[in-house]
Amino acid sequence: MAATAISHLLPHIHRNGSLKSSSSPKDEKPRKGEDEEHFCTRRREEEKRMLADWEAGRRPLEPAEIAVDPSRKIVGHSSKHLRCEDFQLLKTLGTGTFARVWLARLANPKQEDDSKVFALKILRKVDVIRLKQVEHVRNERNVLAAVAGHPFITTMVASFQDRDSLYMLLDYCPGGEVFSYLRRARRFNEETSQFYAAEIVLILEFLHESQGVAYRDLKPENILIDGDGHLKLVDFGFAKKVDNQETYTLCGTPEYLAPEVIRNTGHGRAVDWWAFGILVYEFLVGQPPFWDQNPMKIYEQIVEGRIRYPSAMSQNARDIIGRLCTVDVSKRLGQIQGGSKTVKAHPWFSRINWDDLYHRRMKGPIIPHLRGPADTRNFDDYDPEPEGREPYTGQMFNKYDRSFEDF
Template sequence: MAAAVHKARELFHHGSHGDRKNSDGKKSLSKQESRDLEEEKHQLMEYEEMKRPLSPSQIHEDHGRKMVGHSSHVLRQEDFELVKTLGTGTFARVWLVRLKNTAKGDQNKVFALKILRKVDVIRLKQVEHVRNERNVLAGVAGHPFITTMVASFQDHDSLYMLLDYCPGGEVFSYLRRARRFNEPTSQFYAAEIVLILEFLHEKEGVAYRDLKPENILIDAEGHLKLVDFGFAKKVENRETYTLCGTPEYLAPEVIRNTGHGTAVDWWAFGILVYEFLVGQPPFWDQNPMKIYEQIVEGHVRYPSAMSSEARDLISGLCNVDTSKRLGNISGGAQRVKSHPWFGNIDWDALYNRRINGPIVPHLRGPADTRNFDEYEPEGSQREAYTREMAEKWDDYFKDF
């Protein structure tokens, strides 16, 4: 069943530029650009060495001064060795990369590089989503449980986001192998997600809108990292109407198209906790329309083995009425954190990663890719990004 659910999700879910040249006929760097590039590389290595979480106030206030989340005007794709594809989408490919020509001992400092071809982003009408993703990731860079966008950059053809590498792979893979997580494991992961949603909603005014196990990775120490912010949107206190997400995790107000805000994430969080504990989501059918009918009805069936505290939490989160939904009512995320199901969680120790993760991946080293699938090589047939397209669209990509 879990594999079928995963497959159905995949089928549904589609959801100053590179002038530098070298001896191949490309323009070379000026002395100042060379110095800036070396400084940038040094900072990347320094960040990779430290990698400590910033406090919520540091993340929120220091957008311009943070070591991470910035737009780089000197980094280019040719500064990186592309080691292996970690994932592909309809308009993006994510690579494991390391910086070229690094000092001895730095070869194991690796990153994930998300490459988005401008032509595909435009053709698939993803310009706004891509801009949202870059800007939201810049705003939240440094959070302990959100993938860190270290830097973004671009060249004539492509957009790039340099991200933390999470060698543990998807939480979904561990859930599928275990069939279900026990209560302590579920509580640990759920608590880290509460801290993510609290920050996104209350500090940044951002609705994530695609919470599911496939978008949560496990890092080398066994902590979660939320990835894929393509549907994330700064909504503040406004409502938005875009239909996006994954069928089993959609909130009723999204299906009804009555306007939605950050409350959709608390609904999806309830579905996620249920899936952690049971092994499959509460609303499921081969036909997405049947799933939508079940969701709008909002009747969750609980296994007899599920604890009363877990049932109470999920029923509070999966309330069809947003004015009564836990997380969206007065008190916000704090009401979720103070729920009895989270009674054993030390929230401060958790945020600062002083508690060990329940599943620590077995790794041969920092660049181990055993937890990621093999992918076909990239096709050589590519549509050109023309001068006319650049004149029309490049201004949209200026934040990169």
């Protein structure tokens, strides 16, 4: 069964990341004798060229490269020149209450750029405001900017806006959701589970220890498979920079909620390690350990924290799941002294070469069958956008638009 989100969830669809320069796209000023109109046109064309070049030469970045200020990066920057009309919208990849994700390519591409595609997420400002999602959208954009270039996190290449909408240009991940592969296979074997779990460990290690970010919505539906069979974590709508502090917002998916979220006693990054344990169990068994038609029954099971393991599950798998899904946060693997290193050192991961994995030298266990980089066979079809939607009025612009300045 697909998990049902407690709060608003958006499907995002994306792909692989890299930097090509440390110079800022927004540092440059008009050349001598160049008027503002010519400057904007030139910068717009230069940015489109950079996008095409980036897509052609992606590579995983080292953590120190990712940590560069987003305003100094070619990926993750806020563009003051790009416009929606710079892209040809090919097909809807996913929809939410206030967003739609499109497969897109540069408008009027050169022949060599015809197969270079992106995922363009369009968020209508009026809907973001009406649904009180301004803070979540800002958090998502800022976190994605900060982590742009990580090998297993969707890369936000650029963000921009116009009067009515916000845009996030992301890498396209053509393999679709891990959830779909898991349902077709019923369960993953131990080797596949270890490989994908290890990539998630590297994601959480970076988010927690380099960025101080709690992801807060880990589940198979938010993990995509790229064309090379590696994972990409998407949907950062609930991600929040918390450092060592606690937050109280109730968000996530019932089967994956940590006990401290349900009790509303304050939670931090440790919720991701609990959810990771649930995910490992679902990889190996085919369903989460806590389940009931009634969400309240699920919460009761989670707070009790008693997991039943199939007899065929290995002892090392049982041990790592049990140590991750520990109700006492102070004893939870990943949260105890040593952080992510304690997870990486667990015997269940003894066959993983972490450096080779980070640099994608290991072949992914599931390679999607694709006709080309723009193949959308792993995504559903969606109805066209409804007409006659609420306008973004001048009054709303004056009251709220400053909240979107960093787009």
